[in-house]
Amino acid sequence: MASVSEMYDVTWEEMRDKLRKWREDNHRNSEQIVDVGEELINEHASKLGDDIWIIYEQVMIAALDCSRDDLAWVSSPSDMSSSSEQGTCLQELKRQFPGSQRVKRLAGMRLEALEKYEDASKQYDSILQDDPTNTAARKRKISILKAQGKSAEAIRELNEYLEQFVGDQEAWHELSELYINEHDYGKAAFCLEELMMTNPHNHLYCEQYAEVKYTQGGLENLELSRKYFAQALKLNNRNMRALFGLYMSASHIAASPKVNATVKKANVKYATWATNQINRAYQLAGRGTKENKCSVKAVEEMLESITMS
Amino acid sequence: MAELLLDSSIRIWVVLPIVLITFCVGIIRHYVTQLLQSDKKVDLEQVSDSQVLLRSRILRENGKYIPKQSFNMRKQYFNDAETGFFKKVKRKVTPKNPMTDTSMLTDMMKGNLTNVLPMIVIGGWINWAFSGFVITKVPFPLTLRFKPMLQRGIELLSLDASWVSSASWYFLNVFGLRSMYSLILGQDNAADQSRIMQDQMTGAAMAMPPDPNKAFKSEWEALEIVEHKWALENVEEELMSRDLNFCELVLHD
Numbered sequence: 001m002a003s004v005s006e007m008y009d010v011t012w013e014e015m016r017d018k019l020r021k022w023r024e025d026n027h028r029n030s031e032q033i034v035d036v037g038e039e040l041i042n043e044h045a046s047k048l049g050d051d052i053w054i055i056y057e058q059v060m061i062a063a064l065d066c067s068r069d070d071l072a073w074v075s076s077p078s079d080m081s082s083s084s085e086q087g088t089c090l091q092e093l094k095r096q097f098p099g100s101q102r103v104k105r106l107a108g109m110r111l112e113a114l115e116k117y118e119d120a121s122k123q124y125d126s127i128l129q130d131d132p133t134n135t136a137a138r139k140r141k142i143s144i145l146k147a148q149g150k151s152a153e154a155i156r157e158l159n160e161y162l163e164q165f166v167g168d169q170e171a172w173h174e175l176s177e178l179y180i181n182e183h184d185y186g187k188a189a190f191c192l193e194e195l196m197m198t199n200p201h202n203h204l205y206c207e208q209y210a211e212v213k214y215t216q217g218g219l220e221n222l223e224l225s226r227k228y229f230a231q232a233l234k235l236n237n238r239n240m241r242a243l244f245g246l247y248m249s250a251s252h253i254a255a256s257p258k259v260n261a262t263v264k265k266a267n268v269k270y271a272t273w274a275t276n277q278i279n280r281a282y283q284l285a286g287r288g289t290k291e292n293k294c295s296v297k298a299v300e301e302m303l304e305s306i307t308m309s
Numbered sequence: 310m311a312e313l314l315l316d317s318s319i320r321i322w323v324v325l326p327i328v329l330i331t332f333c334v335g336i337i338r339h340y341v342t343q344l345l346q347s348d349k350k351v352d353l354e355q356v357s358d359s360q361v362l363l364r365s366r367i368l369r370e371n372g373k374y375i376p377k378q379s380f381n382m383r384k385q386y387f388n389d390a391e392t393g394f395f396k397k398v399k400r401k402v403t404p405k406n407p408m409t410d411t412s413m414l415t416d417m418m419k420g421n422l423t424n425v426l427p428m429i430v431i432g433g434w435i436n437w438a439f440s441g442f443v444i445t446k447v448p449f450p451l452t453l454r455f456k457p458m459l460q461r462g463i464e465l466l467s468l469d470a471s472w473v474s475s476a477s478w479y480f481l482n483v484f485g486l487r488s489m490y491s492l493i494l495g496q497d498n499a500a501d502q503s504r505i506m507q508d509q510m511t512g513a514a515m516a517m518p519p520d521p522n523k524a525f526k527s528e529w530e531a532l533e534i535v536e537h538k539w540a541l542e543n544v545e546e547e548l549m550s551r552d553l554n555f556c557e558l559v560l561h562d
Contacts, residue, residue: 132353164353167360193379194364197371224376230544231374234551273549 003039012044016051023058030065033058038071041089053096060089060106064113072110101127105136117144135165142174151178169198176208185216203235207242214249219258225249226270240281247274247303275303313472315443323439323475330435331482332489334427339494342423358521361394365528373540380537388532395529399522432479436461439475446471 010018015036022033037059045052063071072089090110093103104127111120121144127137138161145154158175162168176191192209199205210228213221226249232242250270253259259267282296365387372380387394443463451459451470459477460468 133351133356164357165360166357166364190379193375196374197367200371200374227541227544230548231541234544234548270545270549 003043012040012047015040016048016055019055019058023054028065030062033062034066034068034071037062053093056089056093057102057106060093061109063089064109067113069113072113101131101134101137105140108137108140112140112144112147117148120144135161135168139171146178151182154178155182167198169195176212180212185212188212189216201235203232203239203242206232206235207239207245210242210245210249214245219253219256222249222253222256226253226267240278243274243277243281247271247278250274278303313443313446315445319442319444323444324478327435327439327475327479328482328486330431331479332486334431335483335486335490336494338423338427339490342419345419345423355521358524362524362528365395365532369532369535372535373538377537377539384532384535388529393529395525395532398525428483432476435479436476442474443468443472444475444478445473447473 019033019036019040022029027033037055040048040055041052041059048055060072063069070088090103090106093100093106097103104123108120108123108127111117111123121141124137124141124144127134142154142157142161145151145157155175155178158171158178162171162175165171172191172194176188176195179185179188179191189209189212192205192212195202195205196209206228210225210232213225213228226246229242229246229249232239233246236242250267254264254267254271278299279296282299368380368383368387372383385393388396390396440461441463443460446469449471453470456468456470459470459473461474461476463474
């Protein structure tokens with residue numbers, strides 16, 4: 001099995017920098033992290049110096065994602081021959097930082113991966129006893145509830161968490177997802193509004209909010225959704241989903257019997273503009289490929305069919 | 310005043326040693342401070358309050374991106390006469406008296422010990438060890454009033470005030486090596502004496518304003534006067550007037 005450095009012809013410094021980049025960008029490419037990280041730990045541990053601890057943490061979380069239990073924590077001492085240098089991540093971290101809460105959280109995550117939810121919950125409770133402001137432990141407890149499928153309880157706990165830590169955007173996003181799964185679109189819209197306020201230039205939140213409003217239905221919400229699709233497009237011209245959303249919300253409003261003539265005309269104008277943009281986008285995108293004609297035709301037919309209904 | 314010619318061994322045996330001594334003492338001070346530093350205990354309520362204030366501020370600044378109804382809903386949550394958050398929540402405030410509060414007292418003592426004491430000791434030693442001669446000439450002219458300050462131990466009435474003794478060279482180093490410390494130890498290092506002296510002068514410069522009630526009141530007032538002007542009023546027109554060329558350019562890759 002060729003090692004990563006041979007396959008891609010990279011040095012250990014490049015591998016380390018790549019890991020750092022993934023860490024800072026919060027990538028979740030766990031397979032790659034495990035491959036690169038495992039080799040770094042096994043071959044070049046001495047050269048890494050103090051970097052090795054954060055790499056251990058990163059590789060451990062990735063290993064839990066890929067169910068590489070051998071890397072995260074060696075369960076049996078049977079393979080003594082090879083594992084003497086191959087200290088595993090959690091053991092090494094525990095040895096180096098015995099009283100650390102960050103390491104305790106990693107131990108809790110490992111218990112979660114083994115589906116021992118009770119023990120993991122106890123572990124997080126002990127962290128919270130020492131330090132009530134530790135947000136990471138609280139969030140892990142909520143994700144245990146989510147993993148067990150108890151979404152109502154998870155929602156309740158997350159609400160309590162957010163009452164105290166109002167600024168946690170990750171938590172707001174998670175709550176909006178949970179509400180969408182429960183089809184409680186009003187509350188999901190509230191969470192997304194919080195996110196939009198804190199990140200006014202993020203087109204994805206605008207688009208998600210518009211989709212939630214569109215799903216809620218009703219004339220007012222459709223108008224709102226059309227506006228927010230337009231805002232998402234303004235923030236990012238290439239957002240095709242927002243373009244389609246704009247078309248659909250505008251054509252829905254135009255087709256609704258309750259609107260007066262001016263509103264209808266305006267919406268028909270928006271819808272036709274959106275159609276033109278979509279057609280143009282598909283033509284430009286598929287330039288030079290054989291499938292181009294087919295896909296453009298498919299899009300045209302689709303747009304016509306939506307207009308008809 | 311004529312130019313004095315100083316022995317070049319002054320350069321080797323006085324100027325450079327003083328620089329080295331100051332530098333090393335600074336580095337030692339940094340590490341000692343790090344060792345002696347006690348953990349800062351964060352209060353859950355304080356964290357929560359600071360986040361609420363942040364949220365209210367964001368509402369004021371970016372409220373124009375959410376629909377009018379949502380904005381009003383949030384404004385009412387904060388500011389309503391009876392049930393609003395800023396009206397209802399009163400925090401118990403214990404003023405932190407620096408004399409009686411034990412943690413702050415020990416912090417102050419530690420700060421004094423690690424910063425002021427070495428400065429006095431080393432300054433005095435240098436004054437004693439390197440006395441009786443001038444070290445260097447500052448490049449700008451000084452008035453005569455600086456003479457007793459900068460020329461300790463040299464009783465020459467006609468000597469230019471620009472010629473300084475070793476003690477003043479030491480103090481010059483203490484402040485001058487600040488940027489060297491930030492280069493080597495990174496920003497926000499404990500060897501930075503001038504910053505510590507500034508902190509002592511401004512008094513208790515703690516993390517959050519010690520009176521959250523005042524902060525709530527000012528936030529309430531600020532939120533009252535904010536009006537909601539929806540940024541999305543004409544967004545479709547703006548989009549369509551601009552987009553026709555843009556879309557093509559952007560997809561062109």
